[in-house]
Amino acid sequence: MSTSPLSKPALSQLPLTDFAKHRAALMAKMPHNSIALFPAASELTRSNDTEYAFCQNKNFLYLSGFNEPDGLLVLLKDEQGKAESILFSLAKDPLHEIWQGRRIGQVKAVQDYGIDESFVVAEIDNLLPDYLDGKSQVLFGFSDHNFAAQVFTWLKQVKSSIRQGAKTPQHLTDTDPIIAELRLIKTDNELALMRQANHISGLAHQRAMQKCQVGKFEYQLEAEILHEFARHGARHPAYACIVAGGDNANILHYTDNNAVLKNNELLLIDAGAELAGYAADITRTFPVNGKFTTEQKAIYQLVLDAKNLAINAIKPGMSFAKLNELTNAFLTQGLVDLGILTGELTELIRDKKVKEYFIHGLGHWLGLDVHDVGDYHINSDREQLRLFEPGMVMTIEPGIYIPLSDLAVAEKWRGIGVRIEDNIAVTAQGFENLTANSPQTIEDIEDLMIKT
Known part of the structure; x- marks a missing residue:
């Protein structure tokens, strides 16, 4: 076991x-005489002629590193096992680049990205039927229904030429589980990048603690977090920030962030x-005025001890099922x-009253997604039995939520919501x-907040 520097x-x-x-x-897992297709994401219109910040299809990004919209990655494997990308x-479009920014183009795609061949998007419909012709198997993501429909359109084009000697692929394979298994085990460089994303995120949480004051709005703390992200090279959050004061913490996906x-x-x-497509996912809970009350301390310490208990048990061969039980x-x-639950302990555990x-x-x-594949x-x-392996990265995030509306508990506990979340990599030695x-x-926490 270890801790990041x-x-x-x-x-x-x-x-x-x-x-x-x-x-x-990925190509090593493709059968001979097959073709695999991975579409890029498209830009999404926010309003009129403005777009949301572009977010690349994560499977396409994982395989190409190419961060432009509307592309398509084609991987070919012939009957002898030779692969081509x-x-x-x-x-490249000078007028577009004046208005919207530079494009990489086909030459640099080959030179810089290690792609074997590159063509313009406008050639897809002309060339794809030729690539499909004669292949025995087509691999693509079944979960992308729009792209799946496009694949069937291309297959229909091949089928229409059967009388001219074309041969339609006979087998369709879902790439989603194949690439998910690859993405689940992180390389050394992916882990280094996720350390950096965590480091930046940790600095942002420190800043939020230092800038927190009674009377500020939640969104002002959100602004401090986003500022710290960008200041260190992470221009975007991995997900919408949750900044939840008081009873708002008992709304799990609270993102209004507009309360005092x-x-x-x-x-x-x-x-x-x-950072470069890879996500950190960290939760911290702290007192607005810099000092925990007695009840807040009790709940907070319980959650912190539970988190540390789970993390310290992580090693190869462990599972979420066992961690949940613990x-x-x-x-x-x-x-x-604390008197919040009452009854015989074994029965409470059996009935999962803690939930x-x-x-x-x-x-x-x-990984590349916050809730990664x-x-x-x-x-x-509903037990998660997957055994942990070195290279897996996960969150550990226990929480206790007692809303103001919960009249079953003493008033002193109501309105307390605590979650503490770390990001953990499984190593050969542990975590x-x-x-x-x-x-x-x-x-x-109190020391940091009191000094500011």
Whole structure:
């Protein structure tokens, strides 16, 4: 087990050679005489002639490193097993580049990105039927229904030429589970990049604690977080920031962020930076005025101890199912000790009474997506049985939520919502906590806030 160093890691993007390795790993899993198709994302209109910030299709990004819209990556494998990569991308266009920005173009796609051949997007419909002709198997993501419809259109074009000797592929294979397995195990460079995303995110959480004051609005703390992200090279958050004061913390996906921060209340911030497409996902909870009340301390320490208990148990061969069993039993005992749950302990654990207050999962995979791809091996009892392996990255995020409306508990507990979340990489020896520079003990939080 280990903890990330506090010094700033150097890696801010993956080397382009890494994407060639990703492609090679995917092509090694393709059968002979097959073709795999991966579409890029398209820009989405926000209003009239303005677009949302572009977010690349993560499978396309993983295999190409190419961050322009409307492209298509084609991977070919012939009958002898020789592989080839082809990229369709937007054409160089001087007028467009004056208005919207420079494009990479086809020449640099080959020179810089290690692609074997590159053509303009306008050639896709002309060339794709030829690439499909004679292949025995087509691989593409079944979950993208719009693209799947396009694939069937191309297959129909091939079928229409059967009398002229064309041969239509007979087998269709879903690439989603194949690439999910590849993305689930991170390379050394991916881990280095995620350390950097965590480091930046940790600095942002520190800043939020330092800038927090009674009377500020939640969105002012959100602005401080986004400022710190951008200041260190992460221009975008990995997801909409949750900045939830007081009872708002008991709304799990609260993003209004428009309430006033009040004295003697807690502030829950769930915010992570995105760096070169890779996500951090960190939650910290702290007192608005810099000092925990007695009740806040009790709940906070229980959640912190549960988080550390789960993290310290992480190693190859462990599973979320086992971690959940361990954590739920610990939290149940803690809530009994505080008088929030009552009854016989074994029955409370058996009936999962803790889920009345710990109402979400313990964690999830993390990578190019916040809730990243990868099979959890869930059984009929909804237990996540997938055994951990080195290179997996996950969140661990226990929480206790007691809304003001919960009249079943003593008034002193109501309105308290606490979640603490770290990002953990599985190593051969155990684990590495990537979330190293964001204060989390009561003493460290209060010390940081009092000094500012």
